[in-house]
Amino acid sequence: xxxxxxxxxxxxxxxxxxxxxxxxxxxxxxxxxxxxxxxxxxxxxxxxxxxxxxxxxxxxxxxxxxxxxxxxxxxxxxxxxxxxxxxxxxxxxxxxxxxxxxxxxxxxxxxxxxxxxxxxxxxxxxxxxxxxxxxxxxxxxxxxxxxxxxxxxxxxxxxxxxxxxxxxxxxxxxxxxxxxxxxxxxxxxxxxxxxxxxxxxxxxxxxxxxxxxxxxxxxxxxxxxxxxxxxxxxxxxxxxxxxxxxx
Amino acid sequence: xxxxxxxxxxxxxxxxxxxxxxxxxxxxxxxxxxxxxxxxxxxxxxxxxxxxxxxxxxxxxxxxxxxxxxxxxxxxxxxxxxxxxxxxxxxxxxxxxxxxxxxxxxxxxxxxxxxxxxxxxxxxxxxxxxxxxxxxxxxxxxxxxxxxxxxxxxxxxxxxxxxxxxxxxxxxxxxxxxxxxxxxxxxxxxxxxxxxxxxxxxxxxxxxxxxxxxxxxxxxxxxxxxxxxxxxxxxxxxxxxxxxxxxxxxxxxxxxxxxxxxxxxxxxxxxxxxxxxxxxxxxxxxxxxxxxxxxxxxxxxxxxxxxxxxxxxxxxxxxxxxxxxxxxxxxxxxxxxxxxxxxxxxxxxxxxxxxxxxxxxxxxxxxxxxxxxxxxxxxxxxxxxxxx
Amino acid sequence: xxxxxxxxxxxxxxxxxxxxxxxxxxxxxxxxxxxxxxxxxxxxxxxxxxxxxxxxxxxxxxxxxxxxxxxxxxxxxxxxxxxxxxxxxxxxxxxxxxxxxxxxxxxxxxxxxxxxxxxxxxxxxxxxxxxxxxxxxxxxxxxxxxxxxxxxxxxxxxxxxxxxxxxxxxxxxxxxxxxxxxxxxxxxxxxxxxxxxxxxxxxxxxxxxxxxxxxxxx
Numbered sequence: 136x137x138x139x140x141x142x143x144x145x146x147x148x149x150x151x152x153x154x155x156x157x158x159x160x161x162x163x164x165x166x167x168x169x170x171x172x173x174x175x176x177x178x179x180x181x182x183x184x185x186x187x188x189x190x191x192x193x194x195x196x197x198x199x200x201x202x203x204x205x206x207x208x209x210x211x212x213x214x215x216x217x218x219x220x221x222x223x224x225x226x227x228x229x230x231x232x233x234x235x236x237x238x239x240x241x242x243x244x245x246x247x248x249x250x251x252x253x254x255x256x257x258x259x260x261x262x263x264x265x266x267x268x269x270x271x272x273x274x275x276x277x278x279x280x281x282x283x284x285x286x287x288x289x290x291x292x293x294x295x296x297x298x299x300x301x302x303x304x305x306x307x308x309x310x311x312x313x314x315x316x317x318x319x320x321x322x323x324x325x326x327x328x329x330x331x332x333x334x335x336x337x338x339x340x341x342x343x344x345x346x347x348x349x350x351x352x353x354x355x356x357x358x359x360x361x362x363x364x365x366x367x368x369x370x371x372x373x374x375x376x377x378x379x380x381x382x
Numbered sequence: 383x384x385x386x387x388x389x390x391x392x393x394x395x396x397x398x399x400x401x402x403x404x405x406x407x408x409x410x411x412x413x414x415x416x417x418x419x420x421x422x423x424x425x426x427x428x429x430x431x432x433x434x435x436x437x438x439x440x441x442x443x444x445x446x447x448x449x450x451x452x453x454x455x456x457x458x459x460x461x462x463x464x465x466x467x468x469x470x471x472x473x474x475x476x477x478x479x480x481x482x483x484x485x486x487x488x489x490x491x492x493x494x495x496x497x498x499x500x501x502x503x504x505x506x507x508x509x510x511x512x513x514x515x516x517x518x519x520x521x522x523x524x525x526x527x528x529x530x531x532x533x534x535x536x537x538x539x540x541x542x543x544x545x546x547x548x549x550x551x552x553x554x555x556x557x558x559x560x561x562x563x564x565x566x567x568x569x570x571x572x573x574x575x576x577x578x579x580x581x582x583x584x585x586x587x588x589x590x591x592x593x594x595x596x597x598x599x600x601x602x603x604x605x606x607x608x609x610x611x612x613x614x615x616x617x618x619x620x621x622x623x624x625x626x627x628x629x630x631x632x633x634x635x636x637x638x639x640x641x642x643x644x645x646x647x648x649x650x651x652x653x654x655x656x657x658x659x660x661x662x663x664x665x666x667x668x669x670x671x672x673x674x675x676x677x678x679x680x681x682x683x684x685x686x687x688x689x690x691x692x693x694x695x696x697x698x699x700x701x702x703x704x705x706x707x708x709x710x711x712x713x714x715x716x717x718x719x720x721x722x723x724x725x726x727x728x729x730x731x732x733x734x735x736x737x738x739x740x741x742x743x744x745x746x747x748x749x750x751x752x753x754x755x756x757x758x759x760x761x762x763x764x765x766x767x768x769x770x
Numbered sequence: 771x772x773x774x775x776x777x778x779x780x781x782x783x784x785x786x787x788x789x790x791x792x793x794x795x796x797x798x799x800x801x802x803x804x805x806x807x808x809x810x811x812x813x814x815x816x817x818x819x820x821x822x823x824x825x826x827x828x829x830x831x832x833x834x835x836x837x838x839x840x841x842x843x844x845x846x847x848x849x850x851x852x853x854x855x856x857x858x859x860x861x862x863x864x865x866x867x868x869x870x871x872x873x874x875x876x877x878x879x880x881x882x883x884x885x886x887x888x889x890x891x892x893x894x895x896x897x898x899x900x901x902x903x904x905x906x907x908x909x910x911x912x913x914x915x916x917x918x919x920x921x922x923x924x925x926x927x928x929x930x931x932x933x934x935x936x937x938x939x940x941x942x943x944x945x946x947x948x949x950x951x952x953x954x955x956x957x958x959x960x961x962x963x964x965x966x967x968x969x970x971x972x973x974x975x976x977x978x979x980x981x982x983x984x985x986x987x988x
Contacts, residue, residue: 186701186720187489216614217630220704220732222717265704265717265732269614269630275704300617303740326443326769336451460843463880528783535798546810549894555880563885564812591782594775694841694886 192277204297215266218298223308224261293319311336419522422765433750445769453729466553469767474503475709477557483705483716488698495684496561510537511710512663519759560688602656606745606757620712621662625651632708659760735763814894826917831891834867838883846876875909
């Protein structure tokens with residue numbers, strides 16, 4: 136029989152929802168001050184976003200990350216119970232030029248002169264969390280945690296105890312970027328195979344020359360056989376390419 | 383419209399927590415990666431006690447094509463054809479999500495006709511995706527392809543529409559930043575309207591074929607129950623979340639595109655089991671037909687792309703943006719970080735199928751091996767999206 | 771009664787099966803390759819190069835600007851520019867591609883090369899029955915294979931080809947008009963210059979009253 140929709144809760148198992156579209160969210164400054172009040176010792180910074188999307192984020196220090204996350208989830212006004220996206224980002228060592236106006240004395244007259252300073256920022260790895268609220272239907276609140284460096288100290292606290300959706304995504308960040316998440320229930324590689332070494336999404340990853348080759352016992356037989364047969368470029372590779380590819 | 387749902391009362395199922403009276407070890411079986419019912423190359427390491435699943439660990443990565451790193455080496459426009467191949471059933475939705483994120487990043491506006499076309503194509507995609515899913519699930523249950531072919535008959539009509547508009551059935555590459563690539567002629571709109579008008583007849587026939595079927599009901603009711611708290615915590619989105627009773631649809635919450643102009647309802651489930659997840663898709667198809675009829679009535683001629691956007695040498699300002707849509711499988715989001723250059727600095731896809739698989743173990747514990755296939759089918763995964 | 775759902779389902783399949791003998795719409799299978807579905811105009815599969823007229827070398831529109839090579843996402847196009855030039859459809863001497871290869875095992879038919887080409891030289895073909903027996907060299911399409919005439923383009927994409935021809939004709943007309951205007955302006959400037967350097971005739975200004983003398987003309 137054709138299925139039709141239910142009005143009100145009756146014998147079937149389906150219902151239709153009313154649309155509530157309340158958009159109430161505090162600004163990032165308010166959230167920042169409330170976090171600092173609720174989690175003592177937390178160091179929060181607001182990272183501005185240059186694009187027209189106006190999605191600024193909060194930089195959270197690693198020791199208080201779990202406490203901050205828990206506060207964000209249980210606080211009645213925010214109720215950020217849905218962690219939508221966990222991203223890893225790799226920042227290499229950068230040199231950032233800053234131009235500031237400095238008062239200097241030029242030929243006896245005090246003037247404001249542009250002075251460019253170069254600041255060296257050491258590289259780090261970052262985990263960015265996009266949080267929404269299913270209860271209040273607002274968001275996003277974006278939080279970031281940074282590692283100290285890109286080598287030994289690439290460790291962060293896992294937020295999986297707070298939001299279960301971070302489980303697979305943090306595993307993926309571990310696999311592709313190499314950030315070790317403390318407190319993750321099952322941290323192992325997820326997209327690459329378990330014996331793989333190195334972390335492919337890092338900016339300084341170099342593809343190995345032989346990544347499509349797997350050693351087999353037959354290889355040395357094939358190497359010896361090659362000497363006895365004429366080369367067949369039309370079967371084994373494209374002949375007639377006039378020049379090597381210049382990129 | 384009022385519904386009468388056939389349920390089998392007091393269907394006696396054997397108790398699932400049976401303690402084995404025989405001493406023995408758990409049998410570890412690897413289901414997949416070559417398996418007709420795992421929706422792609424997907425592997426599950428299952429530990430069985432008799433027929434009951436005691437542990438289930440999913441293994442991914444067989445279709446990992448490093449789409450995110452390709453995105454870092456390709457221009458913004460060049461990544462658009464690659465997004466077609468993420469969730470290869472729903473290429474129009476993937477294109478829209480990516481275009482939306484770039485438009486958020488660069489602050490680009492979209493003309494009206496382009497927004498209407500985007501809604502029409504996304505809802506057509508939703509129709510064919512949900513129809514295919516119901517067909518595939520029935521095939522997994524052993525229905526030998528008949529419901530699948532019924533669903534594919536409708537899907538072919540929609541794919542023919544895509545082919546005559548975008549040039550390709552599945553890899554459409556149709557959206558551009560600031561609008562759409564080609565305009566839809568009046569004749570195309572008339573043909574699409576005709577197909578949509580006849581869709582409810584197909585839905586009635588399809589529901590008569592499968593949703594009243596006792597075998598389907600017996601195999602899917604009370605199987606794979608997902609509670610609302612677990613669903614929210616695990617980041618489940620899409621019809622799977624709404625089957626557990628949580629009212630969260632990105633079309634209503636974010637109101638992207640022109641969705642606020644259309645009247646449509648969100649179906650919710652009460653039990654969170656597999657049968658509810660099936661019903662979600664069936665009801666969402668009806669709602670999509672309603673949205674399409676309204677869109678066909680409201681669309682007007684006009685420009686389809688924002689003329690201020692450059693096609694070559696497109697450099698958005700430095701910054702980041704996260705844009706998301708309600709794809710047929712869940713919330714599909716793109717997170718882009720730009721450093722002012724022609725290629726993105728970080729290009730991340732938030733894949734709904736991947737995250738919906740977080741709870742697969744919780745759903746399958748205590749059920750039999752046969753139920754695992756049914757539960758996996760109702761999660762609606764496509765490996766192109768899970769592995770990227 | 772238990773089983774009614776299954777029986778209703780069977781009734782649906784029976785209706786479709788029996789109906790397929792009477793109703794054309796229920797018989798949806800197309801017996802390929804004896805019957806073929808007509809391809810829509812917009813269908814695209816692998817690019818090709820257009821030449822005007824009969825000579826694939828002289829009429830080739832491509833000027834080896836390498837924009838398509840740069841924008842191609844999987845980088846499947848390989849172009850080597852020539853050293854000499856040949857005249858294009860407007861008569862201006864342009865470079866042409868000495869080598870133009872597309873690896874169709876890599877090409878994903880995204881048609882971005884068509885979108886970015888400023889010379890309407892590369893368009894999408896519709897051939898899809900292209901299976902070959904070898905994996906590598908046979909799937910590399912070279913310039914000779916890729917060059918097809920404008921008449922072929924009109925046959926496969928009639929509306930698009932008509933629009934492209936109109937664009938090219940308009941561009942040619944605009945270029946012609948600009949050239950003519952420039953020529954006229956140059957001729958006028960030359961005539962004015964010649965008139966200015968001619969010595970003014972010694973005339974009685976009083977003999978023809980009212981008529982301005984050349985010397986007073988500017």
